[in-house]
Amino acid sequence: MSSPLVLRQILFVLNPISGDIDKSSLEATVQAFCTERGRHASFFHTTGEQDLEKLRQHIDQHSYDAVFAAGGDGTVSLVASALAGRDIPLGILPLGSGNGLSKDLDIPQEQEQALHLIWDHRVRAIDTLKVGGTFCAHLADLGFNALVVERFCNGDTRGPGAYVRIAMQEYLDYEPATYRIITDQETYEGTAFMVTVANANTFGSNVVINPDGQLDDGEFEICLIEPFPGTAAIGILYQLYTDNFDDSIYTRRLRCRRASIEVSGQQRALVQVDGEPLEMDTPIQVTIQPQSLRVLLPQSAAERA
Numbered sequence: 001m002s003s004p005l006v007l008r009q010i011l012f013v014l015n016p017i018s019g020d021i022d023k024s025s026l027e028a029t030v031q032a033f034c035t036e037r038g039r040h041a042s043f044f045h046t047t048g049e050q051d052l053e054k055l056r057q058h059i060d061q062h063s064y065d066a067v068f069a070a071g072g073d074g075t076v077s078l079v080a081s082a083l084a085g086r087d088i089p090l091g092i093l094p095l096g097s098g099n100g101l102s103k104d105l106d107i108p109q110e111q112e113q114a115l116h117l118i119w120d121h122r123v124r125a126i127d128t129l130k131v132g133g134t135f136c137a138h139l140a141d142l143g144f145n146a147l148v149v150e151r152f153c154n155g156d157t158r159g160p161g162a163y164v165r166i167a168m169q170e171y172l173d174y175e176p177a178t179y180r181i182i183t184d185q186e187t188y189e190g191t192a193f194m195v196t197v198a199n200a201n202t203f204g205s206n207v208v209i210n211p212d213g214q215l216d217d218g219e220f221e222i223c224l225i226e227p228f229p230g231t232a233a234i235g236i237l238y239q240l241y242t243d244n245f246d247d248s249i250y251t252r253r254l255r256c257r258r259a260s261i262e263v264s265g266q267q268r269a270l271v272q273v274d275g276e277p278l279e280m281d282t283p284i285q286v287t288i289q290p291q292s293l294r295v296l297l298p299q300s301a302a303e304r305a
């Protein structure tokens with residue numbers, strides 16, 4: 001276990017819209033918290049336009065000891081992408097609707113406890129992925145969930161209720177695609193309800209898609225849910241919420257270091273990457289950058305993910 005770093009200059013990257021959470025007093029709260037403890041807090045507000053380029057430039061022009069992402073999975077992914085390959089560690093203030101990566105890393109969901117990581121932490125280097133050239137720290141997928149995430153992001157309502165409503169509407173008419181997945185270990189060909197590329201374990205909804213995946217082992221998993229009859233849906237959902245992904249005859253996982261994903265009859269495919277829906281050219285190449293991101297974790301954080 002590494003001893004805590006001395007972090008004096010800290011940048012907080014704030015996403016004003018994440019999680020539908022009012023953040024009007026957040027800056028003053030964080031500022032006061034840091035000042036009281038002899039730390040200096042600076043702030044970068046995301047706009048939704050060119051945030052990665054602007055953030056990279058900002059970090060290059062300053063000497064930060066750590067950068068905290070204050071938002072949801074998209075904001076965490078943005079900051080992680082800017083920090084990957086650098087020594088500067090990533091901190092997370094979970095302020096989104098799902099907060100998947102922070103949960104996988106056992107980061108406190110409560111604001112003050114998450115801020116304690118500034119002086120009481122350990123640093124863990126985790127793997128990151130490139131999915132079709134796009135940075136991914138947590139999970140990416142093709143198929144049913146990507147479709148629901150796209151509808152959700154383009155809709156007016158956020159929150160888990162809206163996600164479930166869209167999922168139920170889309171499920172009835174959903175036509176699973178056929179995939180050919182070539183990894184450095186094996187080739188899979190078949191029809192799938194969804195295909196998840198997993199660096200971590202658990203969606204923000206607490207669905208465990210990749211039970212024993214490790215975030216720092218230099219490998220990732222491709223988790224497949226094959227088409228299932230309606231009568232099996234409840235059982236599969238139960239398995240996903242109870243850490244038993246592998247127990248179904250409709251699921252399988254491929255562990256690998258690189259993969260190419262073709263979607264039959266599609267030159268472009270909808271892909272969800274760290275909560276953001278994107279259109280990508282197929283075949284989609286997936287590569288791993290082992291231990292490329294340093295993350296601040298509680299001293300007691302479990303090592304599962």
Ligand SMILES: Nc1ncnc2c1ncn2[C@@H]1O[C@H](COP(=O)(O)OP(=O)(O)OP(=O)(O)O)[C@@H](O)[C@H]1O
Pocket residue numbers: 015016017018019020046047048049071072073074075076095096097098099100204274275276
């Ligand atoms: N100022 C802004 N105005 C509008 N959109 C923004 C702004 N800043 C960032 N965004 C958008 O916010 C999205 C990322 O949100 P984020 O994932 O952090 O929160 P969330 O979706 O509520 O939470 P989670 O992903 O945990 O469910 C990105 O699509 C980004 O482009």
